[in-house]
Amino acid sequence: MANEASRAAASTTARIVWDTADKYLRNVVEPQEYGDYILPFTVLRRLECLLEDTKDxxxxxxxxxxxxxxxxxxxxxxxxxxxSFFNTSPFNLARIASVDDNVDRALLSYVNGFSHNIADIWTAFEFPKLVAKLSAANRLLEVVKHFSTLSLGSTSVEDSTMGDIFEDVMYRAFDKKGKAAGAFYTPRDAIKLMVDVLFAADAESLAGEDVLRSIYDPTAGSGGMLLVAQEALRELNPGVKVTVYGQEMMDSAYALGKADLLIQGGRPDAILKGDTLLEDLHADKTFDYVLSNPPFGGDWEVEQASVKEQAQVPGSRFSHGLPSKSDGQMLFLCHCASKLSPSGGRAAVVSNASPLFNSDTGPNSIRQWLFDEDLIDAIIALPTQMFYGTGIATYVWILDNDKPLKRRGKIQLLDASGLWEPMRKGMGDKRREMSEANREAVVHAYQRFEDSEISRILTPQDFMFRDVPVFKQARLAARFSDEAVDALRSRRDFSEALVRVLRGLDGAEWNELPELIRAGAKAEGIKAPVGLIDAVMKAMAVPDENAPLAVDRKGAPVLADGWKIVERVPASQDLDEHMAAEVLPFAPGATWDESKAKDGNEIPFTRIFYVPEEPRPLADIDADVQRIMGELAQIFQEVSRG
Incomplete structure (x- = not known):
């Protein structure tokens, strides 16, 4: 039966996509726009079939x-x-198709007959605009006739099968759009990995009867994350009662997401339309599971005033720090953390590398808050070229506000960047996919929770550090010179007697100058105020590596000009011990100022998993050099003979 259902779904999909495109849309709309027409009519026909028995x-x-x-x-x-929705129009597609007159007006009248709670779908699809274009090209009637014949009722096509059909139609439509699809369509292999890891820690609690779970996506896009997560929960426990919620601001993505949920038996209000950063339309709710793939590097200047105002409220979702307005990823990370159920919630959030190590004040503060609250359960590095809109490195943050005992105070890093298979045909920037075996390897490593080739278990302190300014203490000798005299000549207390004092100090130990200057000045019958002493010490100072470490007249170290570094000291290490082991052996005389240290944090994912390659043996390199030199010599001989 399953094979028959699959074959039926494939056949229906082919009729929806290829027949529509080849027969009615070709030469009327651009190929990359096929989906903009096929998807709304597919939704319309499915809803019509679902309402058919009760419509009259x-x-x-x-x-x-x-x-x-x-x-x-x-x-x-x-x-x-x-x-949950209905239609009060006397029209249906078959009736409209039977009359070759005013098809466009009849079709729009029919769509306007849907209940107001799904009316916004057609607005978001820009359905009147599509109808007008097809009507102007004399193709509307044929398209209506074509879709009126498709059997998409619940008795012939179950919700799950219809979901597969719609998914396939969306995929084919987005295949034409290529890279542009990445704005609102997350690859299913990526979602499945997120869901697998998200539910891996809850296997026991998901078993049994009367299990209730809620799932939320604040950047719902076409609804794929919600639907994949819902299906995965039902596979774990067919009796589980799942409620999904979402929010999406893009018109086209909102329409697709709401429609996809509807045609699979979902609620009309499951996905709400709006900007999540401006206003959380589910502000009164928290959830068992949160999934999100927010825009990478999304500019939030439009929302800046509102976000800053919200951030002023202590304990609110944005009160833990604000990133640069050129990249709002960490705002969504904070939002997702704020939506976890107080009784225990888990989240999976996609990001690029920036939130791992961005050193600005806002991202530092946000990461520190996540560390302090022990909210980061794991971070997974995905393969590159996994998403339609970008080929860059991407990561999944797994958040949990009620970790199992063995995971508390720990953060697991999982390197899945090498677990992928090449796609038979790329789509946009996506060239790789994670197979079921690849995903199982990640889940297995997550559940084992131990160090391995792809797993590292660390503590929040391992990611914290202090940037400590390090200076080198100067070694100075005292030297008399005309330049030293000239440097002091502009002083009001300068005199020829002072010059005689300076001559007498030539070659003296620089650290002893304060006492020597006083003694010399007394012998010459002149005064030696502290200002003059400091000026003489500065004028006569000459670097000398053989001299003792220099201290000023107060005994404070004198720092070498032009020598300063910032040493990053892990928070888990004693500062003096670190300096003794890592700095002083290479910079004798170095000193540091702990009071000027700056606390920070980062998650250096790549460095943690870096495995240095063994250099080639010198003998092998020498052999290659000799071989190449021999080949070159032979070539030169042949040229000279030639």
């Missing part, structure tokens, strides 16, 4: 309600027929 009764019922407000009619229809 619903129309009569709604008529009987008179001027009742629309939201009350929605409630009444739901109570009477168990429908």
């Amino acid at each position: 009764d619903v129309i009569e019922f709604v008529k009987a309600q008179g001027d009742m407000p629309s939201y009350l009619i929605d409630i009444a229809v739901s109570n009477r027929f168990g429908l």
Whole structure:
């Protein structure tokens, strides 16, 4: 039966996509726009089939309600027929197709007959614009006829099968768009990995009866994360009751996501339309699971005023630090953390490398908050070329506000960058995919929770550090010179007697100059205020590596000009011990100022997993050099003979 269902789904998909594109859209719209037309009509036909059995009764019922407000009619229809949406138009696709007159007006009238809670789908799809273009090209009637014949009812196509069909249609449509699809379509292999790891820690709690779970995506896109997660939960426990929630601001993505959920039996209000950073439309809710693939490097200047205002509220979602307005990824990371259920929630959030080590004040503060609250469970490095819109390195942050005992105070890094298979055909920037075996390897390493080739177990302190300014203490000798005299000549207390004092100090130990200057000045009958002493010491100072370490008249170390470094000291190490082992052997006389140290943090993922390559033996290199030299000599001989 499963094979038959798969074959039926494949056949239906082919009819939806290829027949529509080849017969009716070719030469009318650009190939990359096929999906913009095929997807809305697929949704329309599916919804029509789902409502077919009750439509006549619903129309009569709604008529009987008179001027009742629309939201009350929605409630009444739901109570009477168990429908979350409905249509009160006398039209359907077959009836419209049967009359070759005013097709565009009839079709728009039909769509306007849907209940107000899904009316925004057609607005987001820009359906009137699509209808107008097809009508102007004399293709609308044929498209309507074509879709009116597709059997997409729940008895012939189950919700899960319809989901597969819609997924395939979306994929083919996005295949034409290529890289542009990456803005709102997350590859399913990436989602499956996120879901597998997310649920791996909850296997026991997901078993049994009366299990309730909620899933949320604040950047829902086409709804793929919600649907994949929902399906995965039901595979773990067929009896689980799953409620999904989402928010999306892009019109086209919102329409696809809401439609995809609807055609698979979801709620009309599962995904709400709006900018998550400006306003959390699910502000009163927290969730068991959160998944998100926010924009990489997304500029949030538009939301800046609102976000900064929200950040002023202590304990609010953005109160832990603000990143640069050119990259809002960490705002979504904070938002996802804030949406975890107080009784225990887990999140999987995609990012590029920037949130791992961005050294700005805001990202540092956000990471420190995540460390302090022990919210980071794991971070997974994905293969490059995994996403449609970018080929750069990407990571999945696994957050958990109720870790199992053995994972508390620990952070697991998982390097899955080498676990991939080449795609038969690339799509946009996506050239690689993670097979089921690749994903199982990651989940297995996550569950074992021990160091291995692809796993490292660390503590938050391992990622914290102090940047300590390090200076080298000067070694100075005292030398008399005309330049030294000239440097002091502009002083009001300069005199020829002072010059005689200076001559007498030539070759003296620089550290003893304060006492020697006083003694020399007294012998010459002149005064030696501290200002003059400091000026003489500076004027006569000459670097001398054989001299003792220099100290000023107060005994403070004198720092060498032009020599300063910043030493990064792990927070887990004693400062003096670190300097003794890592700095002083290479810079004798170096000193540091702990009071000027700056605390920071980073997650140097690549460095942690770096394995140095063994250099080639010198004998092998010499042999290659000799071979190449011999070949060159032979070539030169042949040229000279030639």
